[in-house]
Amino acid sequence: MKPSIKTFYHTPSSTMTYVVSDPATKTAAIIDPVYDFDLPSGQVSVSSSNEVIDYVNEQSLDVQWILETHAHADHLSSAQYLKQHLGGTVAIGKGITGVQKTFKQVLNLPTFTTDGSQFDQLLVGGDRLPLGDLAIKVLATPGHTDDSVTYVIGKNAFIGDTLFMPDSGTARCDFPGGDAALLFDSIGKIFALGDEVDLWICHDYQPGGRALKFKTTVAKQKADNIHLANDVDKTKFVSTREERDATLAVPKLLYPAVQVNICAGHLPEPEVNDQAFVKIPLSLIQ
Numbered sequence: 001m002k003p004s005i006k007t008f009y010h011t012p013s014s015t016m017t018y019v020v021s022d023p024a025t026k027t028a029a030i031i032d033p034v035y036d037f038d039l040p041s042g043q044v045s046v047s048s049s050n051e052v053i054d055y056v057n058e059q060s061l062d063v064q065w066i067l068e069t070h071a072h073a074d075h076l077s078s079a080q081y082l083k084q085h086l087g088g089t090v091a092i093g094k095g096i097t098g099v100q101k102t103f104k105q106v107l108n109l110p111t112f113t114t115d116g117s118q119f120d121q122l123l124v125g126g127d128r129l130p131l132g133d134l135a136i137k138v139l140a141t142p143g144h145t146d147d148s149v150t151y152v153i154g155k156n157a158f159i160g161d162t163l164f165m166p167d168s169g170t171a172r173c174d175f176p177g178g179d180a181a182l183l184f185d186s187i188g189k190i191f192a193l194g195d196e197v198d199l200w201i202c203h204d205y206q207p208g209g210r211a212l213k214f215k216t217t218v219a220k221q222k223a224d225n226i227h228l229a230n231d232v233d234k235t236k237f238v239s240t241r242e243e244r245d246a247t248l249a250v251p252k253l254l255y256p257a258v259q260v261n262i263c264a265g266h267l268p269e270p271e272v273n274d275q276a277f278v279k280i281p282l283s284l285i286q
């Protein structure tokens with residue numbers, strides 16, 4: 001049986017959240033949930049997450065999994081909020097421990113634990129997670145980040161930040177732990193799933209103002225992806241990717257997002273008067 005797939009688009013971060021469910025048993029997984037976050041005020045809110053909760057309740061779904069494709073740098077994960085309201089096991093790729101070690105240093109978080117224990121489960125390539133009568137197969141797809149994984153459910157792959165829609169190319173590889181050569185190999189693994197497999201995209205930035213798109217196929221990516229055209233080889237891909245990455249700005253929400261996301265979507269502990277904080281490293285440019 002095919003899974004039911006419901007897409008939620010978070011406009012401020014251009015992120016797709018997916019609810020994937022087994023129609024026979026109503027068992028569901030939520031992939032890449034988002035908080036609404038207003039940087040100037042520090043306000044974290046839940047209206048986008050509540051849309052997901054409403055859908056799950058309307059459909060009488062039983063959420064077994066809350067899955068991250070990776071530690072995102074552009075939005076704050078609402079995994080814990082959804083877990084609190086819907087249940088489910090919060091899981092991410094085991095490579096999160098490397099991301100945690102990196103940002104423990106970058107952000108000077110001396111008491112932060114880097115064994116991934118903030119998550120309920122750490123995943124490695126080859127893992128198979130039950131989803132009612134269906135299964136979620138985990139494919140390790142590092143390159144954008146160390147911890148990036150793809151979730152394969154039947155003929156559907158939720159590919160995180162590896163490939164965007166064909167007109168938008170591939171994900172940046174310049175974050176700590178990113179590696180364009182690894183991304184090229186990971187794209188090869190996604191292509192090996194088969195031409196007919198549907199690829200569900202994590203972000204769409206609507207280039208040229210075109211309508212939102214979030215679903216494509218392996219065949220279409222092979223034919224049309226602007227970073228992979230003309231059977232580009234690994235060396236050429238890496239140089240093109242690295243040249244482009246050198247021009248990209250730091251994501252606006254990088255530091256707040258990473259602090260929450262390496263902690264499985266737990267907001268920082270309040271310090272005084274119930275007030276929590278995030279850190280931003282400063283550098284003086286003269």
Ligand SMILES: [Fe+2]
Nearest residue numbers: 071072073161
């Ligand atoms: Fe990302």
